[in-house]
Amino acid sequence: MNNIPNEGKVDFSKPILWIVIPCYNEKDVLPITAPMFLEQIQTMISKEKISAKSRILFVNDGSKDSTWDIICKLAQEDEHYIGISQSRNRGHQNAVLAGLMEAKDVCDITISIDCDGQDDITAMERMVDEYLAGAEVVYGVRSKRDTDTFFKRFTAESFYKLLDKMGVETVYNHADYRLISTRVLQEFAGFHEVNIFLRGMIPLVGYKNATVYYERHERIAGESHYPLSKMLALAFDGITSLSVRPISIITGAGCVVSLIGFVGIIWAIITAILGNAVPGWASIVCIVCFLGGIQLLSLGVIGEYIGKIYLESKHRPRYIISDKTWEPYERHYKG
Template sequence: MLVDVRPELSVVVPMFNEEDVLPLFVERLRPVLDEMGVAYEVVCVDDGSADATAVLLQRYRRDWDQLRVVRLRANSGHQAAISAGLARARGDWMVTIDADLQDPPEVIAEMLETGKREHVDVIYGVRTDRSTDTRFKRTTAEGFYKVMNKLGAQGAMNAGDFRMMSRATVDAVLALPEQNRVLRLAVPTLGFPSSEVGYKREQRAAGESKYPLSKMLKLTLDSITGVSHAPLRFATWFGLAGFVIAFAVMLFAIISKLSGHSITGWASTIVIISVFGAFQLLCLGILGEYVGRMYTSLQARPTHYIAYDSLETSEANREF
């Protein structure tokens, strides 16, 4: 069911254990949206938080009619939480932003203005200044985007999940059959007209990062296997290279045997076996990643389950 006024703008915010930063986020976000002069809604997706995030959200709903709470039954991951929010948002324009205030809410107004002025479907928030990030974070992020570009991924450099999309773009993204879609790569592949808005990335306002190294590695792996078949080609080339080396070693062994200079010792044998074993394991691992993605797609299991939506609850109470 829909409320009386359909919002022009939906702000989708995935949240996981954000009780420390949530008050600061609301304090900065609400004035920005109120001053924009457009009908809006804020869709906060509680991704199975174990702290007081859900309680705080319900508390803020009491005097903020535009705030909407969607709670997932279990922690499903950052990308799944964003997809859940996009699927339930009702705006003509939708912007995704994290609650940690590293991406400034003040940029949302500029994004909407850019989208209307330039008649584009996607406005990427590009991190033009990452001086607040650690050297390790900057280096790995730069390497990630360079690798993605080499593999054929489109999109702006240093553009994370802070972006604004038109309703047509969101509908196209949600129609994609991928189970583990990485939105920062899936959106550019659509080829819709786009623009960029630069901003300085700030330090996290409070709390701890919800993207440790393990999750970053998983995101990278999903990105690589989701955007390109290049690793499969690497496996093929490794196999061909191994065949050539094995053939050369075989010729050398035959010539050495015929000339009476046969190879002695076991070290060389162990080295050769180890090298080819490593190649084979690497190729099997790469193939396994793609087979795993195919298996997941064939299962077609939902990436998330909705436990509660404050909009539906409010509408039900109104009818009653």
């Protein structure tokens, strides 16, 4: 196993970069992409853009396959590879957060990226250039979606538009491929939400930012761990964690329905006085079903917010690190 990274003499003239890579059941793709990450980091070191103390941090998110064994083997083969393992699967966002928080005290910049090889790894160099030019956050943004199916492209673009309409500040067509300086991470550490949506939380920190555009490729190997159901869940988490607009929409809908109901009452009274009332169950059933549906939907949305308040009030740790490649016997707990 490696020693603790970055100990010894450090060249402060070049930033120390940690590439944070969440991994969940990636035994098929990791042996292919790991050398690609290493080649990229060595290229930037040779160009003297980053320090030789830079590292590639794999975050094992409670994988059920041999992902952690592969990470440990990589760490033995080259000092630039390091890894941490969570005590159980906690989801992509928590895995990225764990890596960022682990890195913030020992490096100058981090770049988070998925390990499937879809994001253009060479864009990292342009991200570092933007940082050296003064940007504290650099967002990796897809320039086009030609490799996506129509359904995937439609749902993904609708995802960002929906977030924008709901008042969540995000960067269009940006996922979790980004550079963040330690300065920003130190401030971000003050965000203690349990319900995490990094795409909407990082912009809240502020500081100077820049954008790097790149083309996204097909997944190199393995299967995607983000089907439509998870994308919808992520969108819902992002909206309810960072926006109260759905409650405002419910309030507005309630006012409209109440107004319609008030007009209906007046109409019913006038009809009864004129003696034109015709008994009918259809209209009553329609009104009852409509109002009942609105009420149940409203209660459901409000219930989601109450549920998130309940989870936040517990202050449970967002991740627990059970193992590190450079400190194999340490059990490190973080909240």
